[in-house]
Amino acid sequence: MAKSKNEIIIHEDHAEIKLKGRHGGSVKIDLCDVERMSQHCWANKENRTAQTRIVNRIVPMPRLILDAKEGDKVITNRVAPFDFRRHNLRLIKAVK
16 A cells, blocks of 8 residues: 655745654755655654655655765755755765
């Protein structure tokens, strides 16, 4: 049985995704990420970040937005921890 998707509110310059899970809340994302993020069910289960399950792995939303590979690190803005617009995220590539 597929999980129900999240409510998405489109604003003029960003979108807001209402999170499921015991902590709920919402996150902000860029409009360019709405289509891809809307394909998943997002939850806030540990009051840390929005996460989904893809092929039996828990994936945080910021990693999916930035296409982070294994070993890469994603830094979020601590002032606005649930604001996942790209200008608030930093990708640090793994050293090979």
